[in-house]
Amino acid sequence: MAAKAAACAVRGLALTCLAAGVLRAEPAARYQESDALYFQRNESGKLEQSVERLERLAVEDPQDAEAAWRLGRSLLRVGERAKKKKEKLMLFKRAEAYLSRAVALAPNGPEAHFWLG
Numbered sequence: 001m002a003a004k005a006a007a008c009a010v011r012g013l014a015l016t017c018l019a020a021g022v023l024r025a026e027p028a029a030r031y032q033e034s035d036a037l038y039f040q041r042n043e044s045g046k047l048e049q050s051v052e053r054l055e056r057l058a059v060e061d062p063q064d065a066e067a068a069w070r071l072g073r074s075l076l077r078v079g080e081r082a083k084k085k086k087e088k089l090m091l092f093k094r095a096e097a098y099l100s101r102a103v104a105l106a107p108n109g110p111e112a113h114f115w116l117g
Contacts, residue, residue: 030057031066034087038074050074058098065106072099073115 036105
């Protein structure tokens with residue numbers, strides 16, 4: 001009886017956390033392609049393709065915190081690869097803007113805070 005009660009309590013806690021956004025479900029289908037490209041970023045052109053897709057998502061829905069932090073993350077990686085200091089700085093500033101927007105839109109979301117530093 002006690003084990004059953006404990007299992008129900010754990011299940012209830014997990015559902016409460018999921019509803020509150022503490023636990024995250026799999027990323028929405030709208031991010032699967034850009035995430036796949038990002039995780040293949042060492043292959044030629046994949047990171048840039050990820051940025052292009054995320055830029056479209058960010059334009060479609062400027063209130064999308066998920067797209068904003070993902071775009072910020074990708075722009076940071078593009079900036080790391082840039083050869084010229086001026087280009088690096090521009091990319092890092094763009095990344096910072098998207099990550100700051102994501103924090104403003106979803107202050108409890110850990111991803112944007114992590115990438116913003």
